[in-house]
Amino acid sequence: MTMTTKMMKTARIHEYGDTSVIRYDSVPRPRPAFGEVLLRVAATSFNPTEAALRAGLLHAFLPVDLPYTLCWDVAGTVTEVGPGAEGFAVGDRVIGRLDGGGAAAEYVRAPAALLVTAPKSVPLAHAAALPVAGLTAWQAVFEHGEVAAGQRVLVNGAGGGVGGFVTQLAQRAGAKVSATASPRSTAAVLRQGADQVIDYTAGPVDAALDGPVDTLLNLVPLSPSDAAALAPLVRPGGRIVSIATPIEPTAGTGVSTMHVVARNDVAHLAALVELVDADALGIDISESRPLTDLADVHHLSETGRIRGKVLIVP
Structure with missing residues (x-):
């Protein structure tokens, strides 16, 4: 008997260009490799630098393999733990910055070492605005x-x-x-x-x-x-x-x-989570949009019509 391949929705680019190059593809759901966990994505969030990446303006110092699944911020729930992944179990709610992208999807593989426990005092999706x-x-x-x-x-x-x-x-x-x-x-x-x-x-x-x-x-x-x-x-x-x-x-x-170009630092991210849970740092969500609106969000950013953080929910 052959197992049915589980599929998921993603927002990817197959080439650099304007917002029209963002495609909404159905691809096989990934499995976590060594040191990784699989997350069910609650939300990602848009960062203006991602529009520059999509346009190819960052290719000289941030090259990516195409097709490329967009978005670096992730908030999600661990659904599978890969070999050698430590610190998290199935059901844990986590956030992180994924330097390889991939968060504009229903599921994403994530190195466990780049994740921290999500704040408990805000909705999990809102915490996606925090990492980058x-x-x-x-x-x-x-x-x-x-x-x-x-x-x-x-x-x-x-x-x-x-x-x-x-x-x-x-x-x-x-x-x-x-x-x-x-x-x-x-x-x-x-x-x-x-x-x-x-x-x-x-x-x-x-x-x-x-x-x-x-x-x-x-x-x-x-x-x-x-x-x-x-x-x-x-x-x-x-x-x-x-x-x-x-x-x-x-x-x-x-x-x-x-x-300054910010680096990925889980100690700093954990400190930010502590501030959120202590009600000492607020997360300003201006709006929440479905995954299929990501191209529109890129356009709004490029025309200066975004305030605060915009969530992208798969």
């Missing part, structure tokens, strides 16, 4: 920005998924937080702990900012002129941390600058 954006925010604020009590911090691009976590973590560190956002994001950014929200659509940021800041945390792509306009807002000897466009400091100011 949360890790990026944690490392930008604490490792690279060295944000501490009494400092003044400017968060440029606080209305996005990373921005919500950056604002909360900087505020929790005891900093006074000024944040740029569009009017549609102002209320959310204030709820997340910003002391001042600057409407970047209304005029130059420096006109609304009350004096220089100790640290600039830039979270959005910038034109050369916009990047140059932000640099003088940092006091001499301060810091510039950017997860997007690198920003050169003003000459002679002694400002340190760094361009």
Whole structure:
């Protein structure tokens, strides 16, 4: 007797290009290899960098094998434990960042070493918003920005998924937080702990900012002129941390600058989960969409019409 192959839905690309290259395929359900578990995906979440990957803009330093199943964030339930996989059992609820992608599917294989127990205080699907954006925010604020009590911090691009976590973590560190956002994001950014929200659509940021800041945390792509306009807002000897466009400091100011690419760190992810369960870090879900809407979500992101984190539910 032959066993029936179990199939699952995925969102994949077979070539690089615009949003039309995203296809919704039915493929065999995977089995976990050594050190892996199989997850029933509760949700993944969209990150803007994934649109750049889909378009082929990251191919030089992040090549992938095609066809490629999209999405790095995962929240799910362990349904099978592979040989050599330790720390989890069938039925455990987990989250993680999958550097090889694959989370835009009903099931995904995941290295057990990259997973942590999901927060208990929020729906499992909501926790899918935490890994990529949360890790990026944690490392930008604490490792690279060295944000501490009494400092003044400017968060440029606080209305996005990373921005919500950056604002909360900087505020929790005891900093006074000024944040740029569009009017549609102002209320959310204030709820997340910003002391001042600057409407970047209304005029130059420096006109609304009350004096220089100790640290600039830039979270959005910038034109050369916009990047140059932000640099003088940092006091001499301060810091510039950017997860997007690198920003050169003003000459002679002694400002340190760094361009950050977040790494996968389960200790940091576990610390974020602890904050969520302690009601010290909120997860801002702007909307939840089915897997078959992923191409539309990519389009909305590329046209600047996404706020916060968008869940993708298979």
